[in-house]
Amino acid sequence: QVQLVESGGGSVQAGGSLRLSCAASGNTRSIRHMGWFRQAPGREREGVAAMYTSSTSTYYADSVKGRFTISQDNAKNTLYLQMNSLKPEDTAMYYCAARNSFTFAPLSPGGYNIWGQGTQVTVSS
Numbered sequence: 001q002v003q004l005v006e007s008g009g010g011s012v013q014a015g016g017s018l019r020l021s022c023a024a025s026g027n028t029r030s031i032r033h034m035g036w037f038r039q040a041p042g043r044e045r046e047g048v049a050a051m052y053t054s055s056t057s058t059y060y061a062d063s064v065k066g067r068f069t070i071s072q073d074n075a076k077n078t079l080y081l082q083m084n085s086l087k088p089e090d091t092a093m094y095y096c097a098a099r100n101s102f103t104f105a106p107l108s109p110g111g112y113n114i115w116g117q118g119t120q121v122t123v124s125s
Contacts, residue, residue: 011123014124021078031114036096038121048081068081088124094120095117097114
């Protein structure tokens with residue numbers, strides 16, 4: 001079993017930065033994709049950034065391109081999301097997720113079978 005634990009969320013002013021971390025444990029070799037997703041009250045869960053763990057391919061939602069960067073440290077089994085130039089509309093619960101099978105739509109949350117507990121990000125104007 002793979003377990004994911006997020007950290008790094010908090011409250012910041014608009015224009016500020018945060019770095020989220022996702023520590024993975026267990027049978028991490030089974031993971032094919034990892035990603036970050038977010039959900040705000042009254043809105044559907046949406047993909048923010050994702051990557052294929054066997055390559056350098058990365059994927060970003062249009063709303064965060066140029067501001068967010070996804071990366072991983074294989075030695076530490078940790079996924080990161082660097083968030084810069086934060087906006088109030090970025091306020092949401094952020095989740096780390098993983099899946100065992102390959103997908104051509106890595107930003108779609110439906111196929112991810114392993115989820116962390118979430119970390120809250122709040123951006124004030």
